[in-house]
Amino acid sequence: xxxxxxxxxxxxxxxxxxxxxxxxxxxxxxxxxxxxxxxxxxxxxxxxxxxxxxxxxxxxxxxxxxxxxxxxxxxxxxxxxxxxxxxxxxxxxxxxxxxxxxxxxxxxxxxxxxxxxxxxxxxxxxxxxxxxxxxxxxxxxxxxxxxxxxxxxxxxxxxxxxxxxxxxxxxxxxxxxxxxxxxxxxxxxxxxxxxxxxxxxxxxxxxxxxxxxxxxxxxxxxxxxxxxxxxxxxxxxxxxxxxxxxxxxxxxxxxxxxxxxxxxxxxxxxxxxxxxxxxxxxxxxxxxxxxxxxxxxxxxxxxxxxxxxxxxxxxxxxxxxxxxxxxxxxxxxxxxxxxxxxxxxxxxxxxxxxxxxxxxxxxxx
Amino acid sequence: xxxxxxxxxxxxxxxxxxxxxxxxxxxxxxxxxxxxxxxxxxxxxxxxxxxxxxxxxxxxxxxxxxxxxxxxxxxxxxxxxxxxxxxxxxxxxxxxxxxxxxxxxxxxxxxxxxxxxxxxxxxxxxxxxxxxxxxxxxxxxxxxxxxxxxxxxxxxxxxxxxxxxxxxxxxxxxxxxxxxxxxxxxxxxxxxxxxxxxxxxxxxxxxxxxxxxxxxxxxxxxxxxxxxxxxxxxxxxxxxxxxxxxxxxxxxxxxxxxxxxxxxxxxxxxxxxxxxxxxxxxxxxxxxxxxxxxxxxxxxxxxxxxxxxxxxxxxxxxxxxxxxxxxxxxxxxxxxxxxxxxxxxxxxxxxxxxxxxxxxxxxxxxxxxxxxxxxxx
Numbered sequence: 001x002x003x004x005x006x007x008x009x010x011x012x013x014x015x016x017x018x019x020x021x022x023x024x025x026x027x028x029x030x031x032x033x034x035x036x037x038x039x040x041x042x043x044x045x046x047x048x049x050x051x052x053x054x055x056x057x058x059x060x061x062x063x064x065x066x067x068x069x070x071x072x073x074x075x076x077x078x079x080x081x082x083x084x085x086x087x088x089x090x091x092x093x094x095x096x097x098x099x100x101x102x103x104x105x106x107x108x109x110x111x112x113x114x115x116x117x118x119x120x121x122x123x124x125x126x127x128x129x130x131x132x133x134x135x136x137x138x139x140x141x142x143x144x145x146x147x148x149x150x151x152x153x154x155x156x157x158x159x160x161x162x163x164x165x166x167x168x169x170x171x172x173x174x175x176x177x178x179x180x181x182x183x184x185x186x187x188x189x190x191x192x193x194x195x196x197x198x199x200x201x202x203x204x205x206x207x208x209x210x211x212x213x214x215x216x217x218x219x220x221x222x223x224x225x226x227x228x229x230x231x232x233x234x235x236x237x238x239x240x241x242x243x244x245x246x247x248x249x250x251x252x253x254x255x256x257x258x259x260x261x262x263x264x265x266x267x268x269x270x271x272x273x274x275x276x277x278x279x280x281x282x283x284x285x286x287x288x289x290x291x292x293x294x295x296x297x298x299x300x301x302x303x304x305x306x307x308x309x310x311x312x313x314x315x316x317x318x319x320x321x322x323x324x325x326x327x328x329x330x331x332x333x334x335x336x337x338x339x340x341x342x343x344x345x346x347x348x349x350x351x352x353x354x355x356x357x358x359x360x361x362x363x364x365x
Numbered sequence: 366x367x368x369x370x371x372x373x374x375x376x377x378x379x380x381x382x383x384x385x386x387x388x389x390x391x392x393x394x395x396x397x398x399x400x401x402x403x404x405x406x407x408x409x410x411x412x413x414x415x416x417x418x419x420x421x422x423x424x425x426x427x428x429x430x431x432x433x434x435x436x437x438x439x440x441x442x443x444x445x446x447x448x449x450x451x452x453x454x455x456x457x458x459x460x461x462x463x464x465x466x467x468x469x470x471x472x473x474x475x476x477x478x479x480x481x482x483x484x485x486x487x488x489x490x491x492x493x494x495x496x497x498x499x500x501x502x503x504x505x506x507x508x509x510x511x512x513x514x515x516x517x518x519x520x521x522x523x524x525x526x527x528x529x530x531x532x533x534x535x536x537x538x539x540x541x542x543x544x545x546x547x548x549x550x551x552x553x554x555x556x557x558x559x560x561x562x563x564x565x566x567x568x569x570x571x572x573x574x575x576x577x578x579x580x581x582x583x584x585x586x587x588x589x590x591x592x593x594x595x596x597x598x599x600x601x602x603x604x605x606x607x608x609x610x611x612x613x614x615x616x617x618x619x620x621x622x623x624x625x626x627x628x629x630x631x632x633x634x635x636x637x638x639x640x641x642x643x644x645x646x647x648x649x650x651x652x653x654x655x656x657x658x659x660x661x662x663x664x665x666x667x668x669x670x671x672x673x674x675x676x677x678x679x680x681x682x683x684x685x686x687x688x689x690x691x692x693x694x695x696x697x698x699x700x701x702x703x704x705x706x707x708x709x710x711x712x713x714x715x716x717x718x719x720x721x722x723x724x725x726x727x728x729x730x731x732x733x734x735x736x737x738x739x740x741x742x
Contacts, residue, residue, distance in 0.1 A: 061397040065415035066372025066448045272375045274408030358529040362473060 016216045019242055020232040024290050026298025033241045039305050045086050045236055046300060047314060049078040049293050052102035054318050055111065056267070058326065059118065063271040067330065068118050074099045076234075076266030079292035080198045082106060083239025083261075084166055087247060090131040093156070095149040095167040098138050099198065103168070107131045111325035116332065122339040123332075143173035146182035146195060153186065153193035153256070164192035164250035166243065172203025174217050180224075183258060187224035192250035194243060195221065195258045199233065200265035205278040221258025233261030234292040237299075264290065336363040367440035368447040369415050371431045374405055380432045381405040383425055388438075392420050400438065403431070415448050416440060476503040484508055485524055541621035552680050555600070557719040560678045563731050565711040565738040567694060574742060576711075577614075578638045580666055580691055583737035585610055585631050588664075590733030591726050595663050597684035598721040604686075613662030613685070614642065616649040617672075623649040624682070626662045670694065675712040686722055689734070690714035711738060 021036065023029050028036075035041055056075050062068035074081060081096075081103035088094065094107060101114045108129025117124025117138065125137045136152070139145035149167030156163050173179050174197055186193050197217050201208045214220060221228035227249065231238040239261055246257035264287040268275045275284075300306035337359035341352055348356060374381065381403035388394055388401070394414040402411050418440040425431050436447075474491045476484070480503055484491050489508055496503035538546060552558075570579070588595045588610055596606035609629040616623045625645040627633070633641055648654045664686075667679050670693035679690040692712035699708035713734065717727045 058397070061413045064372070064374060064410065064412045066370065067415070070376055272407065274410075277408070354527055354529045361529075 014219065014222050016218045016222075016228060016230055018230040018232070019238045020235050021237040021241070022235050022295055022299050024234075024295055026295050026300075026302055028299075033237065035240055035244070036237050036299075041086065042296070042300055042305060045082050045240070046293070046296050046306070047318075048082045048085075048102055048106050049236065049296065050314060051105065051111075051318050051321070052078045052082065053293060054315075055101070055114070055322055058322050059115075060271060062115070062119075062326070068115065069120050070270050070272050071118050072099050072270040073267045074102060076287065076291065077198055077200050077261075077263040078102060079236035079239050079296070080196065080233050080261045080263055081168070083236045084168065084194075084196050084243040086236075087240050087243035088166055089163065089247075091161065091163040092247065093149075093152050093163065093165045094132070094135040095145045095152060095165055096136070096138055097142075097145060097169050097173075097198075098140050099170070100138075100168050104132065104135070104138075107135060111322060112328045112332075115325060115329035119329065121332070121335050122343040123335060126343060143169055143176035143178045145169060146173070146179045149193050149195070150182040150185050150191055153191035153250075154189060156192055157189070162251055164194060164247050166194045166196065166247070168196045168198060170203060171197060171199040171201065171208055171211055171217060172206060173197075174220055175203075175211060180220070183221055183224035183226065183256075186256035187226045190253070190255035192253075193256045194246040194250060195256065196243065197258070197260045199260050199262050201263075202265050202269070202275070202279065204269045204273060205275075216260060218258060218260035221256075224256075224258075226256040226258055227254075228258045228260075230260045230262060233263030234290050234295060236292055236296050263292070266291075336360065338363065366421065367416060367418065367442055367444050368436045369400075369438050369440070370448050371433055371435045371437045372448065373433050374403070374410050374412070375407050378405050378407070378433060380430050381410075382430050383427050384409060385427060386423060387411075388414070388420050388423075390420055390423055394418065394420060412437070418442060474503060475501060480505050480508070481528075541618070541623060545622045548682050549680055552682055555683050556681055558678070558681055558716050559719040559724065559727070560714055560716040561724070561727055561731060562676045563713045563715075563735060565713060565735045566699065566708050567711045567738055568707075568709045569739065569741040570709065571742045575639055576671075576691070576694070577642055577666075577668060578635070579738060580668065580689070581612060581627070581630050581638060581642075582635070583734040584612065584664065584666065584689060586737035587730045587734040591730035593722055593726040594687040594717060594730045596686060597663065598686045598718055599684050600720075604721050607663040609663070611661050611663045613665035613682075614645060615665060615667035615669075616646050618650050618652075620652070623652075623654070623659070624662065624665060625649050625654050625658050626660065628661075664688065666691070670712070677714045679714055679716045681716050681718050683718070686718040687727075687730075688716050690716070 021028060021030055021032055052074055056073035059068055059071040060073065063071050077099070081100040085094070085103035085106035088107070090107075094100070094103060096103060101109075104114065105111065108131045109127050113124050113127060115124070127133065127135075136145065136148055139148065146167055146169060149165045152165040156165065167182075169179065179195075183195065185191065186195070199208065199217050203211055216230050218228040218230040227246070229242050229246075231242045233239060242259050246259060249255065249257060266284060266288060297306060297311070338356050341348055341356040341359065345352075371381070384402040384404050386401045387399040394400065394417065396415065396417045397413045399411050400414045402409055404410075420438055421441040422439040424436045424438060431437065474494075475496060475498070476491055481491065483505060484503075487508060491503055494503050494507050495501070497507050498504045567574075592606055595610055596604060598604050610631055612627045612630045613624040614627055616625060625648065627641060627645060630638075645654070645658065648658070662682075662685060665679075665682065665688040667688060668691045669677060670691050673693060675692040675695070677690045677692065679688040681688050690713070692714065694709055694711045697708050697710045698705040699710075713731065715727060715731050
């Protein structure tokens with residue numbers, strides 16, 4: 001401001017808090033929340049994070065051998081989807097992007113469903129588990145789902161349900177108009193929604209420092225007048241705790257929260273990407289040491305909740321589980337082209353009926 | 366033998382070059398173990414083994430370029446299975462030979478939507494085209510050869526019937542109906558039509574007056590009073606008015622609409638006019654008109670009133686600029702100084718191309734036509 005700009009006073013002040021419980025080696029850096037002592041919960045969290053990582057590897061392998069379509073691994077950022085899913089209730093609604101498959105698994109989607117989905121089958125999103133029946137399908141389009149989540153939250157509020165929507169998108173999505181519009185309406189209407197930004201530092205090839213001049217992505221929520229928080233996105237306790245708190249706030253009628261989880265994408269954006277073309281491998285190596293699985297496992301071992309034997313048994317069990325699902329996926333019969341119509345609308349509009357009939361005719365002709 | 370077909374590693378990849386083999390023939394491999402590295406136009410990518418087993422044959426060498434769908438390796442064993450080159454449908458397809466490439470003999474035309482639209486616009490039936498794309502897919506360039514062939518449709522417009530509609534019951538257009546369709550479509554596309562309606566009181570006519578002969582005479586009188594309606598208009602060349610009236614006479618035949626031309630109607634002796642008209646109508650019905658008898662009209666007369674109809678909006682056929690429609694003569698009450706009287710009324714409908722004919726010209730022409738018609742025989 002110019003010195004002669006008038007009598008400037010402070011109109012408002014803001015600050016962005018950052019939350020962390022565990023350091024990279026699993027040591028507590030603060031008083032731990034109750035969840036940190038819930039052995040059953042932590043074992044389940046660790047198991048799903050491990051499942052996510054093993055499934056990523058299998059997906060890439062299937063894609064490279066022509067048995068899956070394009071896939072986006074969550075390798076290195078598993079604490080975000082599992083941290084938020086473990087904080088949700090069955091009645092809450094998950095509104096995911098394409099990198100939260102593990103959160104969907106936590107809520108009852110089956111591994112074979114995800115395999116089917118990424119192989120292009122419409123059946124992959126025809127889930128039956130009660131918790132996921134209301135969850136939204138994977139949103140491939142960047143950031144659109146923030147508006148869907150606001151709409152879901154508006155409906156939950158209108159119906160007076162004791163539930164909230166949890167929406168996940170990446171750092172790139174925070175530059176899009178849909179996300180700003182969703183933040184605004186969430187604030188204006190005090191909607192029961194939690195926006196979770198998985199800030200993995202890279203929007204395909206666009207680094208975080210070129211994505212936005214904002215010091216944190218969390219502060220974008222402030223413009224909409226909603227609660228914001230930045231968390232260490234590789235600390236699953238911090239993610240779980242932050243999302244639990246935000247959901248409690250939403251259910252209490254105190255409105256929306258915008259949570260930035262700072263993590264790192266250790267692999268390519270997806271199977272059609274080659275990140276060595278735009279990213280220094282040294283940077284990746286530096287982040288590898290901050291792995292969220294390693295951190296949680298270290299904490300659990302230090303607390304006597306986990307042993308090497310249990311680790312080995314779990315790894316074997318997960319491999320069997322995945323192999324079984326892959327078998328079922330590969331043995332699944334092909335699906336007619338009419339499936340794309342069958343899973344699109346509750347009742348097919350007249351305009352598509354002819355196209356569907358044509359698809360059936362071609363498949364059987 | 367189990368075959369691993371080279372998959373699309375990216376999104377729409379067609380080929381890749383082999384950079385390195387990580388296994389040799391005879392090696393025992395585990396599923397997901399590195400098999401080879403390839404360089405695509407996007408990246409150097411490691412491709413894992415799809416199955417556990419012993420490698421029988423490496424089907425390409427380092428430096429070779431392999432296409433999506435090519436066999437990369439064969440495994441030992443009796444199972445005749447192959448991976449799929451694409452992710453759609455079954456992932457474990459049947460015998461290698463049928464799994465490698467989609468059959469071209471499915472009888473189904475393969476074409477992108479844009480090519481289908483282009484073909485429809487050009488009136489080309491895709492079924493008759495040999496596609497030069499993958500698996501016989503018809504490409505835009507394949508349509509060029511088909512353009513010289515006769516078109517499927519009557520006109521240049523694309524079909525308005527949904528592609529998947531019931532295809533039975535359609536009759537291809539005959540020559541006469543096809544030319545009607547083309548002429549009417551052209552008229553609608555090119556001219557700016559305006560229609561003026563009037564009535565002529567023909568109470569003074571004798572009982573057996575030849576209506577058509579009177580109309581021809583009236584048109585000649587109209588042209589004498591206002592020549593601006595007898596001729597042609599061309600958007601590029603301008604207006605060409607004619608001294609002589611070459612009158613097109615609309616004739617309704619079973620096959621459609623035919624418009625033979627009465628040459629220089631003004632030069633035809635009144636006594637021979639009827640027989641000249643009869644000969645044209647008969648020749649039209651017999652389809653024995655010479656090509657010259659169908660061309661060169663400078664104005665058209667359509668006498669639908671012989672069947673039914675009072676007023677109409679007749680369609681001008683370019684390059685002509687006017688058409689007179691004559692309706693059914695009907696008895697009406699007409700006010701007069703000594704009270705209503707019965708009158709015989711002939712309704713007239715004149716359509717003109719407003720691009721070159723003014724409303725005033727049309728009205729003056731019509732007034733002269735009526736004056737001629739209302740005169741006693």
